[in-house]
Amino acid sequence: MRQGAGRYQSARERSKFLHLVETAQTRRDHFRQPRSLPGGRYDDRPVLNERRTFVVVVIAATALRLAHTATSLGSTDAYLWTLWVGLLDQVGVLRSYRYDEFVNHPPLALAIAQACGKLGTAIGLQFVDVFRGLQAAADIVTAGALVRIAARAGSHGIRSAAAIAFLLSPGAIFISGFHCNSDPLMMMFVALAAAAALSERPIASGIFFAAAIGIKIVPLLLGPLFLVVAFREARTRTRFLGAAAVVSALIFVPALVVNGPLFIQRVFGYSGMVRGWGLPVVGYVLEKTFGWSGLTTASLTMLPFIEIAAVLVIAILAWRRGLGPESLPQLLGTTLLVVLVLAPGFGLQYLFWPLPFLWFALRRPLPLAIHGAIGAYLFGVYTAWSGGWPWWYAERAGSIEISRLLSTLAGGLWGILAVGAVVALRQAFAMPSEQNVEQRT
Numbered sequence: 001m002r003q004g005a006g007r008y009q010s011a012r013e014r015s016k017f018l019h020l021v022e023t024a025q026t027r028r029d030h031f032r033q034p035r036s037l038p039g040g041r042y043d044d045r046p047v048l049n050e051r052r053t054f055v056v057v058v059i060a061a062t063a064l065r066l067a068h069t070a071t072s073l074g075s076t077d078a079y080l081w082t083l084w085v086g087l088l089d090q091v092g093v094l095r096s097y098r099y100d101e102f103v104n105h106p107p108l109a110l111a112i113a114q115a116c117g118k119l120g121t122a123i124g125l126q127f128v129d130v131f132r133g134l135q136a137a138a139d140i141v142t143a144g145a146l147v148r149i150a151a152r153a154g155s156h157g158i159r160s161a162a163a164i165a166f167l168l169s170p171g172a173i174f175i176s177g178f179h180c181n182s183d184p185l186m187m188m189f190v191a192l193a194a195a196a197a198l199s200e201r202p203i204a205s206g207i208f209f210a211a212a213i214g215i216k217i218v219p220l221l222l223g224p225l226f227l228v229v230a231f232r233e234a235r236t237r238t239r240f241l242g243a244a245a246v247v248s249a250l251i252f253v254p255a256l257v258v259n260g261p262l263f264i265q266r267v268f269g270y271s272g273m274v275r276g277w278g279l280p281v282v283g284y285v286l287e288k289t290f291g292w293s294g295l296t297t298a299s300l301t302m303l304p305f306i307e308i309a310a311v312l313v314i315a316i317l318a319w320r321r322g323l324g325p326e327s328l329p330q331l332l333g334t335t336l337l338v339v340l341v342l343a344p345g346f347g348l349q350y351l352f353w354p355l356p357f358l359w360f361a362l363r364r365p366l367p368l369a370i371h372g373a374i375g376a377y378l379f380g381v382y383t384a385w386s387g388g389w390p391w392w393y394a395e396r397a398g399s400i401e402i403s404r405l406l407s408t409l410a411g412g413l414w415g416i417l418a419v420g421a422v423v424a425l426r427q428a429f430a431m432p433s434e435q436n437v438e439q440r441t
Helices: 002-007 011-032 045-070 076-091 107-123 127-152 161-167 170-179 183-198 202-215 218-230 234-259 261-268 278-290 294-320 325-341 348-352 355-361 366-386 400-429 433-438
Strands: 035-037 041-043
Touching: 045 127, 045 161, 045 170, 076 107, 076 127, 107 127, 107 202, 107 234, 127 161, 127 170, 127 183, 127 325, 127 355, 161 355, 161 366, 170 183, 170 348, 170 366, 183 202, 183 218, 183 325, 183 348, 183 355, 202 218, 202 234, 218 234, 218 294, 218 325, 234 261, 294 325, 294 400, 325 355, 325 400, 348 366, 355 366, 355 400, 366 400
Parallel strands: none
Antiparallel strands: 035 041
């Protein structure tokens, strides 16, 4: 950490920076190590209490997820995944892209879903129950990775705070326990890739990163951050890229050989439901209110390129500022917020993406506010689609009045996330890179 102090020109600035480093390390060690007491004894109660609290939260949060799973069927995605698993059993993973235009998930996700179906048959459970149970298990692994990330990033305070906020997030509970899609599994691999990167394990990080892409291709947008922030040396960057390339080839090349361009169209051409989120909704409102369709057309055609450009700008700024691996969690949360705000299409499960890293991207109480806003929106949507509480099956249907109300709520949530993305960007790049030792837990 002291090597970065050379970037400060004046002795006063250098002294201030070294003081920040020592203060952050003292705070971190205060929570990492037992406190010394007279007589050579140690007080390990803070560490033990944190561990006990974390275990209790894991048990309670998992129970909440499984309670949703045990008492419901899920959303429309549960129906679609069930159909796909039946198709996979008939024609296999590689050929399934030829038979259903809605099969748009990468091969690894389909293979895992097929395995869940076979496991469910063997133990007498429904596929949707096994598949959602897997998402709940993925959340536990994600929480463990977040604890590791907080420790490695030099965060002060309670190391498990980010994991606890994620586990108790209403949005994470609803999507993992009820919705029935693979986004929690995808984010588990992203968190594992980040934890491995901060532990200076580039090969493991590359493997986990490729696995995340094998679930959904969204993590491709996070690749530049791993290359310029997590792995700044050519040697470690090459190892990361090599591992990611080999595993990605194993996942994608067989399907590409079997299906050709159709596979690329199915997997890489899908961007979610249009006119359901963000700027397309704003354009739609302007078109209906004022008869101006310019923003609608532009947002639908240009948003994917704007999204990619925004991600590249974040990575370039991080590189120019010299941000190191300790900034990776913050930048991942910031980038995922930007990606969600600029998404050209939308699905409810997309709201899961930034949840694991919100605690690193924003200062309190903004992460809690966003967790609450996403949870409230999902509760309203699932309740409307299910025809009331408790939920059983949330089908994308309803009266025009309900659709308008949900669109209004989606617009409000998008506005909140947009503000969060702007604040996260300002916080990520407002300070010199070396002052990131003050990052939040």
